Amino acid sequence: MSSPSLTLESPTPAAARKRRLLEILGALAIAGTYIYLVLNQPADITGGPGSASALIALSGFLVGAVLLVVAVLPTLPVSTLVLIPVALVLNIVLGQFVGSTLVPFYLDAIGTVLIAVLAGPAAGAATGALSSIVWSFFNPTVLPFAAGAALIGCLAGLAARHGLFRRFYLAPVAGFLTGIIGGVVSAPIAAFVFGGTSGLATGAIVSAFRSMGDSLLAAITKQALISDPMDKAIVFTLVAVLVYALPRRTRLQFPFVRRHRVLTGQAAGQSAGAATGQGS
Amino acid sequence: MAERSTPALAAGIETFVYPGETEPVLAGVELSLAAGTLTGVLGGSGSGKSTLGRLLAGWLLPGAGGALGGFLDLGGTRLLFTGKAADPRINPGSWGRVVGFVPQDSAAALSTVRETVAEELAFGLENAGVERAVMADAVRRTASLIGLAHLLDKAPETLSGGQLRRLAIGCAVISGPAVLVMDEPFASLDRAGAESLADLVRDLVKGGTAVVVLSQRVDGLLLDADTWLLLTGGTIAVTGTPAEVTAAGVLKAAGVISPRPAPGSSSVPPVPCCPDPSDPVLAAQVPVDAVPSPPALELRNVSFTYGRSKRHRFFRTGAAAAAxxxxxxxxxVGKGEIVAVTGANGAGKSTLLRHLNGLLQPTAGSVLVNGRTIGGQPAGRVSGEVGLLFQQPRDQLFERTVEREVRFGLDRHRRRPAAHGGGTGRHDGAEATAVHSALAAVGLENHSGRHPAELPASHQRLLALATVLAGRPSVLALDEPTVALDGHGLATLNSVVRSAAAEGTAVVVVTHDLEYARSIAHRLVHLDSGRLLPLAV
Amino acid sequence: MRLHPLTSLAAAGSTAIMTTAAASLPLSLAVIAAVAGLSLAGGVERRMLAAAAGILVPLVASLFFLHGLFFPEGSVVLAHWGPARVTVEGLQFALERSAQLSAAVLVLLLCSFTISVPDLVAALSARGVHARFAFVLASTLTLLPAITTRLARIRQAQEARGLVITRGVFRRMAAFRWQAVPLVLSLVEEAGTRAAALEARGFGATGPRTSYREVTDPPFQRRLRMVLLLAAAAAVALRLWQPTAGA
Incomplete structure (x- = not known):
């Protein structure tokens, strides 16, 4: 066992460049897949379940999500890395708890958005993708949605960086917009891989659009536009409630929160706390 | 034995400030640890002990974790810090190989990704790329040192509290560090656990490790320390040999708990003196001035078995040691009586306590409060009459400020029409008074605007106590109330419990600390493998 | 013979990919039958059944409801009520898609039920991203049951303070905050401690790692994994080459 130095060197720019390249490749894979699917969809739906689109959707989105994870995971500090399992557990446990009390939403991204707000867009994206990958251990049907979940985490982090969590009323707006983008991007997966949705309630909404003659992708996209923005608006609101309820020292232990002044509340968090008051 | 050789670890901390704060948590702390010595860092809750310990061990990194002005000197390598960006950045991995740390919450120190105790011990060696044969050897050696050799194949999450602490020590010492820092290692261990842990620490010191124990209590092992260092408000108040520090006479004022000069207390075995199986009811010894009325709390033939615990399909079950x-x-328990329930860790004390307010319903028998059975009522409804203070105060705290926290319970009780005796029709003014007096009783009236989670551990406990007191329950049930309390907190707790009893509240204290039980209770009962036995005070 | 965790992962993954690529009803049904047989042989049929039912019943029901009743592209109409038309094409689409999804879901579930997570973690802990991914996976699986019990403990502690959850969206949101705040706070704080502990034990280091746990990986299985992955890639390539064949 050698005895390495007690202090750390600064990271080399070459490694950072390689990571950045992987990130861009991952984002390109996801965007390219989405564009390809939207452009080619009309010929596809009656082509049978094994159609090339399902494979392209699956592989393009999965490769993109995996590239993002590979790019981001090694760069995260250990203090952020240990939060990811916590976030995944929160996604599952709080998602179930809230899901049991407020029926029509999934609310399975609370942990992802929490990490994004505390640790930034890259950590958020990795958490989203990992959430789907690890969750697929108990429910393989969530695996194809990894790219969408990564997008939600990334957008939540960007919203936090640009101060949308500084005002309590802006959080649901940011969530609503994130939900629109996330829903639209995930719709091709539901359409081409699953040929529908996994729940009966959402299935009924898709059926309504189908009965009006919409294509499957159009029907599912419209359904996603109904459910997802509301869902994400609620998730962002709940996360805002949570982060403002955290004590100041805990919040400020995250460099991302300090550097970008993600949250208001210089004076012991009282003023910000008051803004969250409608919950009680 | 500490000679002029270089100290294993030395530090000169001019100031240390957490991010976003202006007041330093540590200022003017200098220390030097020689190999093979035992140092006690003493101080009350919030004195900066834990911050100092984590800073020394590289668990709190200067820079990311806060601004440090001063130096750290590890085995002759001196790092200078000015609190600026150009400061050296500590490599926690290589630092951790020389300085081991055992946090208060040992469970949180585990990796959570290793299947067995052996693999958990090996985790640090795996990360360093040590060969398997060498690793296996080190695991065996460390396991026998910490006394877990027979548990190597167990899952870490099935260990008891004392075993977990040993495992955390093993993880810290497997790389053979020159320094070992332990934060409150004896908290919430019963006597047997504490004594065998003390032996382990003595072995480490004998083997040449410089051991630092952070504690708000001086007894047992710490009485044999080479040096004591008393922290108050983040600075060193006194330092010297235990005799010198004791002679300075400032320990009590600093909130450090000193051993009670209880003659013969250590020779009393923690077993019941005269169990009398023919006496099924341990009757209340009602204080002399009490009027005859139903006892405030009565348990009649209560039996309880945990139902078959739900098995999780995918996950390793954190199976409870033994239900x-x-x-x-x-x-x-009569009105105004204080009864202490003692027993070893895992005897079922917490299970018993949860029956008092209906959180658990007995499988047979009944629980009566003021002569009325509480069977079938949800705990939320019973809470007005039975105030229960849990072991983990943080589970009970959820508001944004101390003041709102105490007010929360009052809200609830006011909304319920059938309020118990004390005050009916409380109004907002009366409510504010009740909040203030509950906070004043525990000495937190000047902290009403703070976030509960930012209070030191001792204050969190007292706050949880205040939330229970504010509802003026007729039964007060406390689960291990002394854990995490410093000297000041303990004194407050005693006065609160005594004055509540004087006002007619029946108090049940569950504790593993026999000395404390003797000092506070009118009557002691001992819980052993699910049965209650009387115990002489 | 005991399968190396990566071998089972490769087998399950490539089977799922090939079933999706082939898109043939008989193959899907054959895979379902094979999984059923294997789970019986492995003694995991009960847990499989419970988990699979939870996932597949709503999925399949939704598919049949959606395509069985509403399939505008369908031409052979069996029945219709108002806007709903039952078409042969719709039912066939639903059937094929259900079988194909069930096959993929079941084969992956079988893999996660039979795989040994510690072995998988040890196999993945080579270095770099693998070690970190293995950490996330294993830590999540360890924390999940612990956190369920912790949530129950928090609920108890709050009931003891008089918390009775009542109806109404706002009261429930408040109740969410009361329970989630202590949970999140303690988790975040614990994660801070764990991060420091892991770093002190060298988890942040970038050098080579070793593994205490021994996972045997016979050369035969290594070759098998290569074959499986190549077969999956070939199936995908074939499907993309001839996008309309089969079905």
């Missing part, structure tokens, strides 16, 4: 069971317990 505690109660066998036909009977106990009655």
């Amino acid at each position: 505690p069971v109660l066998h036909g317990l009977s106990l009655s």
Whole structure:
């Protein structure tokens, strides 16, 4: 066992460049897949379940999500890395708890958005993708949605960086917009891989659009536009409630929160706390 | 034995400030640790002990974790810090190989990704790329040192509290560090656990490790320390040999708990003196001036078995050590009486306590409060009459400020029409008074605007106590109330418990600390494998 | 013979990919039958059944409801009520898609039920991203049951303070905050401690790692994994080459 130095060197720019390249490749894979699917969809739906689109959707989105994870995971500090399992557990446990009390939403991204707000867009994206990958251990049907979940985490982090969590009323707006983008991007997966949705309630909404003659992708996209923005608006609101309820020292232990002044509340968090008051 | 050789670890901390704060938590702390010595860093809750310990061990990194001005000197390598960006950045991995740390919450120090105790011990060596044969050897050696050799194949999450602490020590010492820092290692261990842990630490010191114990209590092992260092408000108040520090006479004022000069207390075995199985009901010894009325709390033949615990399909089950069971317990506590329930860790004390307010319903027998059975009522409804203070105060705290926290319970009780005796029709003014007096009783009236989670551990406990007190319950049930309390907190707790009893509240204290139980209670009962036995005070 | 965790992962993954690529009803049904047989042989049929039912019943029901009743592209109409038309094409689409999804879901579930997570973690802990991914996976699986019990403990502690959850969206949101705040706070704080502990034990280091746990990986299985992955890639390539064949 050698005895390495007690202090750390600064990271080399070459490694950072390689990571950045992987990130861009991952984002390109996801965007390219989405564009390809939207452009080619009309010929596809009656082509049978094994159609090339399902494979392209699956592989393009999965490769993109995996590239993002590979790019981001090694760069995260250990203090952020240990939060990811916590976030995944929160996604599952709080998602179930809230899901049991407020029926029509999934609310399975609370942990992802929490990490994004505390640790930034890259950590958020990795958490989203990992959430789907690890969750697929108990429910393989969530695996194809990894790219969408990564997008939600990334957008939540960007919203936090640009101060949308500084005002309590802006959080649901940011969530609503994130939900629109996330829903639209995930719709091709539901359409081409699953040929529908996994729940009966959402299935009924898709059926309504189908009965009006919409294509499957159009029907599912419209359904996603109904459910997802509301869902994400609620998730962002709940996360805002949570982060403002955290004590100041805990919040400020995250460099991302300090550097970008993600949250208001210089004076012991009282003023910000008051803004969250409608919950009680 | 500390000679002029270089110290294993030395530090000169001019100031240390957490991010976003202006007041330093540590200022003017200098220390030097020689190999093979035992140092006690003493101080009350919030004195900066834990911050100092984590800073020394590289668990709190200067820079990311806060601004440090001063130096750290590890085995002759001196790092200078000015609190600026150009400061050296500590490599926690290589630092951790020389300085081991055992946090208060040992469970949080585990990796959570290793299947067995052996693999958990090996985790640090795996990360360093040590060969398997060498690793296996080190695991065996460390396991026998910490006394877990027979548990190497167990899952870490099935260990008891004391075993977990040993495992955390093993993880810290497997790389053979020159320094070992332990934060409150004896908290919430029963006597047997504490004594065998003390032996382990003595072995480490004998083997040449410089051991630092952070504590708010001086007894047992710490009495044999080479040096004591008393922290108050983040600075060193006194330092020297234990005799010198004791002679300075400032320990008590600093909130450090000193051993009670209880003659012969250590020779009393923690077993019941005269169990009398023919006496099924341990009757209340009602204080002399009490009027005859139903006892405030009565347990009649209460039995309880945990139902088959739900198995999680995918996950390793954190199976409880052995489901505690109660066998036909009977106990009655009169108004104004203080009863202490003692017993070893895992005897079922917490299970018993959860029956008092209906959180657990007995499988047989009944629980009566003021002569009325509480069977079938949800705990939320019973809470007005029975105030229960849990072991983990943080589970009970959820508001944004101390003041709102105490007010929360009052809200609830006011909304319920059938309020118990004390005050009916409380108004907002009266409510504010009740909040203030509950906070004043625990000495937190000047902290009403703070976030509960930012209070030191001792204050969190007292706050949780205040939330229970504010509802003026007729039964007060406390689960291990002394854990995490410093000297000041303990004194407050005693006065609160005594004055509540003087006002007619029946108090049940569950504790593993026999000395404390003797000092506070009118009557002691001992819980052993699910049965209650009387115990002489 | 005991399968190396990566071998089972490769087998399950490539089977799922090939079933999706082939898109043939008989193959899907054959895979379902094979999984059923294997789970019986492995003694995991009960847990499989419970988990699979939870996932597949709503999925399949939704598919049949959606395509069985509403399939505008369908031409052979069996029945219709108002806007709903039952078409042969719709039912066939639903059937094929259900079988194909069930096959993929079941084969992956079988893999996660039979795989040994510690072995998988040890196999993945080579270095770099693998070690970190293995950490996330294993830590999540360890924390999940612990956190369920912790949530129950928090609920108890709050009930003891008089918390009774009542109806109404706002009261429930408040109740969410009361329970989630202590949970999140303690988790975040614990994660801070764990991060420091892991770093002190060298988890942040970038050098080579070793593994205490021994996972045997016979050369035969290594070759098998290569074959499986190549077969999956070939199936995908074939499907993309001839996008309309089969079905």
